[in-house]
Amino acid sequence: VFKRFVEIGRVAFISFGPHAGKLVAIVDVIDQNRALVDGPCSGVRRQAMPFKCMQLTDFVLKFPHSARQKCVRLAWEKENINEKWAATRWAKKIEAREKKAKMTDFDRYKVMKAKKMRNRIIKHEMKKLQRMSSKKGKKPEKSEKPEKAEKAEKVQKSAKVQKAQKAQK
Amino acid sequence: AASEKKPGEKAPGEKKPGKKKTGENKPAEPKGSQREVGEKKKKVKKHHASRNPVLARGIGRYSRSAMYARKALYKRKYTAPETKIEKKKKEKPRATITKPVGGDKNGGSRVVKIRKMPRYYPTEDVPRKLLSHGKKPFCQHKRRLRASITPGTVLILLTGRHRGKRVVFLKQLATGLLLVTGPLVINRVPLRRAHQKFVIATSTKVDISGVKIPKHLTDAYFKKKRLRKPKHQEGEIFDTEKEKYEITEQRKADQKAVDSQILAQIKKVPQLRGYLRSTFCLSNGVYPHKLVF
Numbered sequence: 427v428f429k430r431f432v433e434i435g436r437v438a439f440i441s442f443g444p445h446a447g448k449l450v451a452i453v454d455v456i457d458q459n460r461a462l463v464d465g466p467c468s469g470v471r472r473q474a475m476p477f478k479c480m481q482l483t484d485f486v487l488k489f490p491h492s493a494r495q496k497c498v499r500l501a502w503e504k505e506n507i508n509e510k511w512a513a514t515r516w517a518k519k520i521e522a523r524e525k526k527a528k529m530t531d532f533d534r535y536k537v538m539k540a541k542k543m544r545n546r547i548i549k550h551e552m553k554k555l556q557r558m559s560s561k562k563g564k565k566p567e568k569s570e571k572p573e574k575a576e577k578a579e580k581v582q583k584s585a586k587v588q589k590a591q592k593a594q595k
Numbered sequence: 596a597a598s599e600k601k602p603g604e605k606a607p608g609e610k611k612p613g614k615k616k617t618g619e620n621k622p623a624e625p626k627g628s629q630r631e632v633g634e635k636k637k638k639v640k641k642h643h644a645s646r647n648p649v650l651a652r653g654i655g656r657y658s659r660s661a662m663y664a665r666k667a668l669y670k671r672k673y674t675a676p677e678t679k680i681e682k683k684k685k686e687k688p689r690a691t692i693t694k695p696v697g698g699d700k701n702g703g704s705r706v707v708k709i710r711k712m713p714r715y716y717p718t719e720d721v722p723r724k725l726l727s728h729g730k731k732p733f734c735q736h737k738r739r740l741r742a743s744i745t746p747g748t749v750l751i752l753l754t755g756r757h758r759g760k761r762v763v764f765l766k767q768l769a770t771g772l773l774l775v776t777g778p779l780v781i782n783r784v785p786l787r788r789a790h791q792k793f794v795i796a797t798s799t800k801v802d803i804s805g806v807k808i809p810k811h812l813t814d815a816y817f818k819k820k821r822l823r824k825p826k827h828q829e830g831e832i833f834d835t836e837k838e839k840y841e842i843t844e845q846r847k848a849d850q851k852a853v854d855s856q857i858l859a860q861i862k863k864v865p866q867l868r869g870y871l872r873s874t875f876c877l878s879n880g881v882y883p884h885k886l887v888f
Contacts, residue, residue, distance in 0.1 A: 531751070531761075531888050532799040535870045 435487035437507055438480035445470050449511060454492045466499035738771040743796040747803035751795040751875045757784050759874035763801055763857060770814045778854040781871045786850055788817050797888045806856040
């Protein structure tokens with residue numbers, strides 16, 4: 427049922443507080459509510475932090491409990507947590523949310539246009555498939571359908587990439 | 596004469612014996628004259644000590660009138676030299692003017708006073724107004740412009756018939772209103788004035804540094820014109836002269852001149868033309884205080 431546990435070396439994401447948005451490693455547990463926490467590569471000094479503001483990630487580092495910052499840093503860099511984190515969907519969602527909030531009026535217009543174009547392409551393909559399936563019988567269509575679905579997906583993906591690029595701009 | 600003056604007044608006496616000496620001694624003349632000229636340049640007069648001995652602090656021996664006599668002020672009445680302004684002022688303004696008068700057997704003209712006597716005197720005098728400071732007329736007010744609004748900024752108009760339209764800012768006019776243009780071919784907004792307060796400044800900017808805006812586009816150019824000359828015809832009073840606004844040729848020419856320059860710059864930015872064509876609107880989940888413009 428539970429997959430991520432509070433343990434020494436667990437990398438946690440701080441959700442609120444002064445260090446909101448940063449990653450830390452749990453170095454030691456102080457009591458039921460607090461942990462000794464350290465984030466040498468993310469700019470968080472070694473300090474006590476309540477569990478409530480931490481959200482556990484999938485990453486675990488290997489170091490003994492109460493290890494000093496140097497050890498934590500070595501373990502962090504060995505595992506390359508920063509890059510691994512940036513590759514997770516979690517981090518990407520956060521980034522996308524930030525970008526969306528920073529969008530200017532012009533950017534919003536560009537995104538709207540990109541979305542519109544993408545939806546049009548998708549609809550076009552869908553209509554094509556529907557027409558095909560309604561015209562011919564269902565049996566000879568089954569072989570063609572997955573191909574066309576792939577085509578539509580590819581078109582979708584290219585449009586999505588365009589939209590993301592435009593949003594980034 | 597020289598000896599009389601010496602004990603009385605030494606200071607001017609310094610000058611005078613000097614003068615007399617030059618008069619007497621001929622070989623010493625060039626030196627003396629030089630010295631005299633030098634003295635004249637340096638000192639005008641050496642002032643006499645107070646002719647009013649002090650009896651006690653603040654109290655002099657002689658009265659004002661006695662002092663007047665003692666200082667010989669009756670001999671020393673000066674007037675300031677007449678300046679050019681005073682010379683000009685001597686020309687008195689015209690008091691009357693002759694105006695032509697129509698009608699038969701009326702004699703062609705009348706002599707009319709320019710400045711007439713008041714036709715009404717109030718029974719009570721108007722009380723003197725208290726001094727106030729810092730109350731300037733509108734033309735002297737300080738005009739401010741938000742830092743986010745610079746020439747070339749795309750603005751969103753919020754009021755007026757063009758509300759919601761995105762428009763290019765050109766410059767701030769003398770009254771503080773913003774001169775703005777669509778451009779006309781893009782969103783049907785002509786060269787127009789907009790109020791700073793009723794406008795959202797976006798962060799999108801068009802490069803207008805090379806665009807020359809004609810200098811005759813001022814507030815007077817844009818001011819609304821109203822003609823009112825009712826000839827007291829009861830039947831047709833509601834038919835005012837300017838019912839329909841007509842676009843003058845000058846406006847069209849100015850619009851073309853400015854827009855052609857701006858359109859060239861707009862074409863350089865991809866999708867900007869479509870952006871200016873679109874209108875701004877809010878929908879569900881869109882909160883202006885959370886939007887970044």
